[in-house]
Amino acid sequence: MPDDLSAVLRPIEAAQGLPNAHYTCEETHAAERDALLWGGWAGIGVGADVPEPGDAGPVDFLGLPLLMLRGRDGVLRVFRNTCRHRGMILVDAPRKVEGAIRCPYHSWCYAHDGRLVATPHVGGPGMNRAEGIVNDDLGLVEVASHIWRDVVFVDVSGTARPFEEVHAELLSRWADVEAPLHHGGEGSRFTLEVACNWKLAVENFCESYHLPWVHPGLNSYSRLEDHYNIEAAGFSGQGSTLYRQIRGANGETFPDFPDWPESWQEGAEYIAVYPNVLMGAQRDHAFAIVLEPTGLATTREHIHLYYATPETDAGLRAKNTAQWREVFEEDVFVVEGMQRGRVGPGFDGGRFSPAMDGPTHRFHQWVATRLGR
Structure with a gap:
């Protein structure tokens, strides 16, 4: 990946666009995944994908298995779509979860709020408890999420500032049309x-x-x-x-x-x-x-x-x-x-029209800044 993106950060009259590697290099694509898509708030779906309590929608977010689940309380949560036992995918297609979320491998079960509620035979045949297996410590991993205009945004990193702070200017701009x-x-x-x-x-x-x-x-x-x-x-x-x-x-x-x-x-x-x-x-x-x-x-x-x-x-x-x-x-x-x-x-990344390409130039600058280049 090119280390120097200083040409992207120039004023628009003299700036160049992102170099070819940002569109054609697998290494650069992986770096952008980590910094841009997994490193802060990004969209993974919409609330209309899981409109009713019990609706579950698996999402493959650049290889990361996530699960959008609307609980019985009506709240849409996002979890890692991975059983805490052996890492099995829990839900492999959109469906209604009537009871608990049951792992198809060893039948560990999770409530709609992510709590681990059943571990059948974990201590041996007929023994549903085992030393060292503390249910309260082994619930599904919840991913920070925020819904705005029905879009489900997630922060996989868990380190981003709250969505309302990150996008305060945008929320203010569109406040009158909410x-x-x-x-x-x-x-x-x-x-x-x-x-x-x-x-x-x-x-x-x-x-x-x-x-x-x-x-x-x-x-x-x-x-x-x-x-x-x-x-x-x-x-x-x-x-x-x-x-x-x-x-x-x-x-x-x-x-x-x-x-x-x-x-x-x-x-x-x-x-x-x-x-x-x-x-x-x-x-x-x-x-x-x-x-x-x-x-x-x-x-x-x-x-x-x-x-x-x-x-x-x-x-x-x-x-x-x-x-x-x-x-x-x-x-x-x-x-x-x-x-x-x-x-x-x-x-070389191309040039920008100072009058017409400001929005694209601003996006390129955001990419370069987030990559620390």
Whole structure:
């Protein structure tokens, strides 16, 4: 991995982007996993993945087995998906856990809050207790978690400052548009498999420079000149001063979120919450994208759409999902093309437009700073 990233930290007028190794080198990918994704708050899923008490959702977080579990008390917790006996995976597919979480290997059982509640035959046949096996000391390992706008963020390291402190500026920025979010259901979620390093998906999402050429349909009513850059600590992105609501055949629209501020009536913002969560906020719906790095040059994008009320017109929801799918699919050739372009020693990381690339430059600087380079 390149030790010197000083060129990335320069002012944007003279800065270079991250070198090729950050997209093509397995060693660098591992270092970024440790520092960027396991070293602080990162997204692993959404609350809608486990909506009801007893719902369990296993997550492979860059090889680390985690388990999202909504307990009988309604609280969503995240645990290491590993039995404390011999390290067996506890839940290997999404399912409802009616009773205890039972290890399929030796049947050790855990309550929904992680407590170890049963160790059958641990002391020999018919002996369910054994010297040295203290149940209170062998509960599931809980991972620090925080839910914001339904996205489940975790701090695997256990050393990050509280989410509210790390993202205080972002929470303040969007405080006026906070409202209960209702997932649109199965038709309001979809997944894209993309052949690129996960960072390229972040970089592309947070800037509007590419709109006229990559999204000509979107640019026809939400033009490049209607957008502005957002640059801050821990997030960056773009905003629009001209948001146009989607309409049905008879002109119907989704209901607005309650108490939506006047200043946002015609506006919308689209931000990348570092490292791997992308969000959009508009008057009548919102979305969250959790980027799952599945390899050095492969990423799975989990897209979820949310509304102001639990019941909205199914046809309009389907139209909205189709529209966003089209927009996000238009980006695929770009991020995959950049990934292919990074192969080979000749590219120095590129340069930035001082006027248009500020959000991407800010993300690169965050990466370089977190890597201590």
